[in-house]
Amino acid sequence: MFQATDELLRQIRLGEDSSLELKDLRYKGNQVNEPHRNSMADELAAMANTSSGVFVLGVDDKSRTIVGIPEDKLDVVETWLRGICNDLVTPQLFCRIRKLPVVAEDGVERVIVRVDVPKSLYVHQSPGGYYHRIGSSKRQMTPDILARLFQQRSQARIIRFDEQSVTSAPRECLEKTLWRKFKTPLSPDSDDDFLIKLKLLTQDDDGKICPSVSGILMACKNPQEFLPNAFIQAVAYRGTERDAAYQLDARDIFGPLDVQIIEAYKFVEKNMKVYAVKEPARRDIPQFAMQAIFEALVNAVAHRDYSIQGSKVRLHMFSDRVELFSPGAIPNTMTIESLPLRQSSRNELLTSLLARCPMPFADFPGERNFLMDKRGEGVPIILSVSEKLSGKRPEYRLIDDTELLLTIFAAQPPRQSPDGSAAFEPSSM
Template sequence: MSFDEQVVPGTSMDVLNPSLWGRFRTVISPRDDREFLSKLKLIAVDDEGAVRATVGGVLMASDDPRAFLSSAFIQAVRYRWKDRSAAHQIDALDIAGPLDIQIREACKFVERNMRVYAVKAPNRIETPQYSMNAVFEAVTNAVAHRDYSIFGAKIRLHVFSDRLELYSPGTIPNTMTVDSLSERQSSRNELTSSLLARCPMNYNAVGSRREFIMDRRGEGVPIIITESEELSGRRPEYRLLDDAELKLTIFAAPSPHPEEDG
């Protein structure tokens, strides 16, 4: 049993919002709510016979997962220059809510905090610092595959003048390595991934042809690498920190006006 299928102590079926879990219902779903939630693994019976919400249920169908999983949010920070300094912090947001909402709001945070360069050559050409399609894939992967069992470890999204850094708690699942991320596929949170694969796209990621948030064909990392490198000329870098956290660095597209860079 994966961690996101385990029950969350102290919860009940009532902590799940019907408007959130109802979106997964289809014409062939059981009509009885408890039967439906159980079949979807959003609830389960614990060892004492009590009905509890599962981790996946809390993450996808509760209004604020932090009420039960305190680290289930994204810490987003924009720094003015290239260094991580509180004195240079110009925007910050703790992004909470169901996971699909976290993904959307994290992308919006990057979009409003990145620069879009304009050059007349002879027609106006606009170049964003980042491919928002790549950013969407990166955030989705972080949210879907992070280790929610690590207490006190949140996803960190830090935007600098020359790069974006995304930290995802947990080591790489199974026998995958940093070098094989673009070639292999593995999921730590099967329930969460399957639910995200049923959530319609809720963000206009330019260049994406997705109908649903999660694509389970393993195309995310290749998109991150290819589209980011096309913009910046530098390949994104994955690093595993202390076998406990996966760090992704996406480099910003260089400015056509170097004197503006910090």
């Protein structure tokens, strides 16, 4: 839409319509003061709920005059926009933001900011509620229109969220060192053809080729640049309570998903304890079954709902348990009780990619060649090996229908015999 700058300028002269919104910004210090963030979020969500469109910032919507954006405010404006798309619209919007130098009618070159808003697969809520666009203005959706739109968009989501285009990301952010592990002898020779076939690159409604959500998560060095909550928060506590005063270790784990799984696994290894028992030969009893920890981490990362804003995978270690929080309800018609018996995936593309990532641990206690096996054995392994070690079955719990909590209980320390044949040592794994 409006691919050439001349075409965009001609449309600006004609004024706003269903697919074009013009905004003149006001500043207070080093911040955008007008329009208000909530109002801008409502406008962006209304466009995404209706059709693809373009916002042009730095143009007076009444006179259609290009006033431009001061060069020292360009980064401020971009940060302001990204914050609105990520924090004030649910699910978050993937908008493409570009800074364009144009020659105004007075012959002076000024910079405008172009924001491409794709027609979404989801119905977006903004601070004012649910809006759609009629002509050049937004309108609150009536219940019947909202219900119909939810139905239409749910049918359209045969294209899953993990396959959706991230229009704000350049295709160059997908690094060959990260995606070449997915290549096989039968893969296309052309890199672009291969990435499109694998759906790491996708085509949006306007025909633009850009990374998919899965492409960003698996083949971008810093996915958090485009998906801010796609990381693992890991914390280890000294006791049994969530208390910062007793925090032993903490780390936010970033990077591609396979790297996150590996680093989170190492975090647990580093912070758990191992009980050394002499009977008479030494035998090590780990605090947690690492095979279960691994399966739990893979499931949490692979099956979480990446469309939920403000939530990340949380890995919290205590002296008596590990708690693993994964954003999103249980997919489809599964229940807590049916988790060990059924198999369902929210992110088919992500799980297929993780199933092609080589297993990095040579001493892994289970039989596994790749990070994911896709046979539905993860939950049964978590339950059985953990219960065998600790004597207590792990527990799954759904919190507010928006987050799945898995609790894995720690092994009890062995009793200390009078001759000191049982000892307690930090992990050396």
